[in-house]
Amino acid sequence: xxxxxxxxxxxxxxxxxxxxxxxxxxxxxxxxxxxxxxxxxxxxxxxxxxxxxxxxxxxxxxxxxxxxxxxxxxxxxxxxxxxxxxxxxxxxxxxxxxxxxxxxxxxxxxxxxxxxxxxxxxxxxxxxxxxxxxxxxxxxxxxxxxxxxxxxxxxxxxxxxxxxxxxxxxxxxxxxxxxxxxxxxxxxxxxxxxxxxxxxxxxxxxxxxxxxxxxxxxxxxxxxxxxxxxxxxxxxxxxxxxxxxxxxxxxxxxxxxxxxxxxxxxxxxxxxxxxxxxxxxxxxxxxxxxxxxxxxxxxxxxxxxxxxxxxxxxxxxxxxxxxxxxxxxxxxxxxxxxxxxxxxxxxxxxxxxxxxxxxxxxxxxxxxxxxxxxxxxxxxxxxxxxxxxxxxxxxxxxxxxxxxxxxxxxxxxxxxxxxxxxxxxxxxxxxxxxxxxxxxxxxxxxxxxxxxxxxxxxxxxxxxxxxxxxxxxxxxxxxxxxxxxxxxxxxxxxxxxxxxxxxxxxxxxxxxxxx
Amino acid sequence: xxxxxxxxxxxxxxxxxxxxxxxxxxxxxxxxxxxxxxxxxxxxxxxxxxxxxxxxxxxxxxxxxxxxxxxxxxxxxxxxxxxxxxxxxxxxxxxxxxxxxxxxxxxxxxxxxxxxxxxxxxxxxxxxxxxxxxxxxxxxxxxxxxxxxxxxxxxxxxxxxxxxxxxxxxxxxxxxxxxxxxxxxxxxxxxxxxxxxxxxxxxxxxxxxxxxxxxxxxxxxxxxxxxxxxxxxxxxxxxxxxxxxxxxxxxxxxxxxxxxxxxxxxxxxxxxxxxxxxxxxxxxxxxxxxxxxxxxxxxxxxxxxxxxxxxxxxxxxxxxxxxxxx
Numbered sequence: 001x002x003x004x005x006x007x008x009x010x011x012x013x014x015x016x017x018x019x020x021x022x023x024x025x026x027x028x029x030x031x032x033x034x035x036x037x038x039x040x041x042x043x044x045x046x047x048x049x050x051x052x053x054x055x056x057x058x059x060x061x062x063x064x065x066x067x068x069x070x071x072x073x074x075x076x077x078x079x080x081x082x083x084x085x086x087x088x089x090x091x092x093x094x095x096x097x098x099x100x101x102x103x104x105x106x107x108x109x110x111x112x113x114x115x116x117x118x119x120x121x122x123x124x125x126x127x128x129x130x131x132x133x134x135x136x137x138x139x140x141x142x143x144x145x146x147x148x149x150x151x152x153x154x155x156x157x158x159x160x161x162x163x164x165x166x167x168x169x170x171x172x173x174x175x176x177x178x179x180x181x182x183x184x185x186x187x188x189x190x191x192x193x194x195x196x197x198x199x200x201x202x203x204x205x206x207x208x209x210x211x212x213x214x215x216x217x218x219x220x221x222x223x224x225x226x227x228x229x230x231x232x233x234x235x236x237x238x239x240x241x242x243x244x245x246x247x248x249x250x251x252x253x254x255x256x257x258x259x260x261x262x263x264x265x266x267x268x269x270x271x272x273x274x275x276x277x278x279x280x281x282x283x284x285x286x287x288x289x290x291x292x293x294x295x296x297x298x299x300x301x302x303x304x305x306x307x308x309x310x311x312x313x314x315x316x317x318x319x320x321x322x323x324x325x326x327x328x329x330x331x332x333x334x335x336x337x338x339x340x341x342x343x344x345x346x347x348x349x350x351x352x353x354x355x356x357x358x359x360x361x362x363x364x365x366x367x368x369x370x371x372x373x374x375x376x377x378x379x380x381x382x383x384x385x386x387x388x389x390x391x392x393x394x395x396x397x398x399x400x401x402x403x404x405x406x407x408x409x410x411x412x413x414x415x416x417x418x419x420x421x422x423x424x425x426x427x428x429x430x431x432x433x434x435x436x437x438x439x440x441x442x443x444x445x446x447x448x449x450x451x452x453x454x455x456x457x458x459x460x461x462x463x464x465x466x467x468x469x470x471x472x473x474x475x476x477x478x479x480x481x482x483x484x485x486x487x488x489x490x491x492x493x494x495x496x497x498x499x500x501x502x503x504x505x506x507x508x509x510x511x512x513x514x515x
Numbered sequence: 516x517x518x519x520x521x522x523x524x525x526x527x528x529x530x531x532x533x534x535x536x537x538x539x540x541x542x543x544x545x546x547x548x549x550x551x552x553x554x555x556x557x558x559x560x561x562x563x564x565x566x567x568x569x570x571x572x573x574x575x576x577x578x579x580x581x582x583x584x585x586x587x588x589x590x591x592x593x594x595x596x597x598x599x600x601x602x603x604x605x606x607x608x609x610x611x612x613x614x615x616x617x618x619x620x621x622x623x624x625x626x627x628x629x630x631x632x633x634x635x636x637x638x639x640x641x642x643x644x645x646x647x648x649x650x651x652x653x654x655x656x657x658x659x660x661x662x663x664x665x666x667x668x669x670x671x672x673x674x675x676x677x678x679x680x681x682x683x684x685x686x687x688x689x690x691x692x693x694x695x696x697x698x699x700x701x702x703x704x705x706x707x708x709x710x711x712x713x714x715x716x717x718x719x720x721x722x723x724x725x726x727x728x729x730x731x732x733x734x735x736x737x738x739x740x741x742x743x744x745x746x747x748x749x750x751x752x753x754x755x756x757x758x759x760x761x762x763x764x765x766x767x768x769x770x771x772x773x774x775x776x777x778x779x780x781x782x783x784x785x786x787x788x789x790x791x792x793x794x795x796x797x798x799x800x801x802x803x804x805x806x807x808x809x810x811x812x813x814x815x816x817x818x819x820x821x822x823x824x825x826x827x828x829x830x831x832x833x834x835x836x837x838x839x840x841x
Contacts (some may be wrong), residue, residue, distance in 0.1 A: 152748075318715065337718070338718045339718035339720070343718075350712075357716075359710040361710075361776045362706065366706075370713075370719070371717040377698075380699050382697050382702065461530070
């Protein structure tokens with residue numbers, strides 16, 4: 001097979017069958033982001049097509065287009081070769097397209113049968129729900145997929161795997177012809193994954209077209225018949241799984257031009273400032289140990305759910321680890337709360353700025369000074385002039401544009417909100433700053449400003465930990481990279497060894513990248 | 516925030532002005548200064564409670580036990596006065612504030628340490644507090660003649676043209692305006708309610724902040740308890756029965772977001788005054804008290820709709836979509 005990385009080239013001859021579902025030329029733009037650009041996708045009856053791509057490649061967006069949540073700006077969707085439109089999720093469902101999402105969307109307090117038939121319950125006399133028929137049909141569907149679940153059980157009493165089976169049963173109950181599985185195995189144990197694979201085989205036998213989204217190459221090669229690769233919102237390759245190797249697939253996923261320009265840095269790396277040893281948590285991560293030096297940017301790479309944020313939250317005192325030690329400047333520190341962490345010089349700029357970052361209803365200056373109030377107040381009384389001074393100092397360095405520092409943060413753009421959050425943490429004058437996906441969802445211009453600033457921080461001797469799922473950012477900014485997989489450190493790479501291939505293969509657990 | 520709040524409070528001020536204007540058309544004497552002083556004095560207990568409730572609601576909680584706290588603390592100080600009539604009033608005041616604060620702390624501890632939803636906690640303590648009054652008294656009243664003169668005199672004493680009750684409300688408005696805008700604790704109330712996650716990351720203990728909100732609300736309820744029983748010169752189980760809902764209504768009308776994070780002392784003050792004016796004016800202009808309920812109810816709904824509109828910013832919605840896209 002030829003590795004053609006141009007998006008318009010289909011690298012295999014499609015089978016003679018008409019695809020059950022196909023999309024072509026689909027484009028979807030959001031303000032500032034082109035999520036999908038002229039992409040196509042074909043799903044065949046009784047076949048599994050794996051959709052592969054990095055975070056942000058457009059996989060979730062295409063799922064939302066297929067399920068009627070988003071309307072494409074351009075392009076068409078066809079079922080059995082006939083053009084269709086999904087103005088609402090209901091219309092997609094009635095056309096037989098159903099999705100089983102990453103986080104199962106079900107109702108904990110309802111019974112299994114009620115969950116399966118919510119919205120399309122069998123009706124009896126007077127239009128009331130016919131509970132007996134509903135339970136009987138639920139039992140039928142559940143036994144079809146080999147699930148040993150009582151239809152009357154309350155959903156919250158089931159384990160994750162069984163909840164997934166209920167979601168699948170729900171998909172089948174609407175007579176789905178196209179089943180979209182978005183990282184279905186992410187939350188399952190090994191035996192449960194085996195059962196999932198058997199179920200996928202069963203769905204294939206029933207002639208359903210399956211779109212399988214996964215980061216795990218092992219399972220892609222095990223159950224998929226075809227693959228489609230997206231990168232940066234474009235389709236970069238498709239074909240039969242039997243014609244492709246893992247390294248080739250990886251290359252298609254990541255083989256982009258690193259077109260962004262990253263700032264020059266001194267790489268003036270000093271003494272050890274942070275030493276973490278044997279950090280562990282009963283369920284989220286184990287045996288995390290590393291050192292961090294002044295002036296260093298340490299990248300943390302991994303797939304979503306690899307435990308990077310969970311570990312950082314424990315390091316920052318949001319959650320309690322079950323073991324491990326932290327030393328700052330050679331002295332052991334105890335961190336039981338975020339306040340302890342800030343006091344010992346560690347700050348955390350969280351990923352989800354909506355939920356964890358800024359307080360929309362408060363003005364810029366109050367957001368910025370929130371963790372520094374001890375310094376800008378005396379005996380509990382605030383000194384507003386100092387608050388404004390501190391805020392001005394840091395927002396100016398970050399080139400924050402706002403009419404006034406008294407503006408509510410909710411009135412700012414995404415990039416400026418991010419700057420407020422970063423300014424807030426820098427104002428605490430930390431020794432170690434943890435940036436969790438610092439440029440996620442912000443425009444190119446703001447990204448460059450954030451990168452510039454990170455470089456400046458490290459040049460000034462601050463130690464930076466950067467969690468990022470964007471490979472160019474990891475490569476462009478890091479002195480060293482720790483790759484995490486399934487809650488453990490999979491690899492530690494020094495500057496010379498950071499390549500897209502090594503990052504992806506360690507993150508996905510491919511033994512021989514062979515490139 | 517300042518601008519939105521200012522405009523919201525201005526709107527309420529205009530509404531109050533219109534209301535007074537309408538009333539004066541039918542009953543001009545209502546807007547005479549002496550009558551307005553009466554209305555303010557009559558509304559003072561509501562103002563005190565609304566300030567405490569505003570702080571609690573700001574932290575995403577609610578305190579349904581304020582009226583029961585008021586009644587219990589009122590009864591406790593009445594019984595103390597009955598047992599020791601010679602006790603100085605400063606001691607009585609200190610006991611009222613301290614005992615009320617203790618009851619508030621009890622709510623706060625349950626919300627903070629046991630993470631029980633505030634509505635459940637205070638629904639429970641509301642009933643418990645009233646029950647305790649009954650246990651203390653067997654349902655008997657403490658009447659006017661059983662209270663010492665000094666005990667009853669405090670709220671009525673007129674200083675510089677205003678009764679002490681009004682002065683206390685004014686002092687509370689000033690004190691808590693300073694607390695809310697000029698202290699770290701005040702800032703923590705806004706942060707904890709505005710975005711608990713972000714507040715946690717900034718090193719603010721959200722549970723402890725909520726605890727202090729309940730403590731303040733309790734202390735103000737206790738203080739109001741003494742003022743209430745001494746003003747009306749009677750203490751019994753059902754004092755201020757159902758008043759907690761009027762207090763919450765005053766907050767909502769005053770622009771306090773029931774979702775937390777948004778609200779101000781001036782807002783709570785104006786919300787209380789709006790309800791106080793309606794309560795005082797309608798009987799005067801001969802409108803049935805049922806209309807009073809309907810008007811208060813209408814005002815609550817209008818206030819909530821206006822607040823919801825003010826909180827809508829188009830930028831946020833676009834941003835959310837863009838974030839989902841990546």
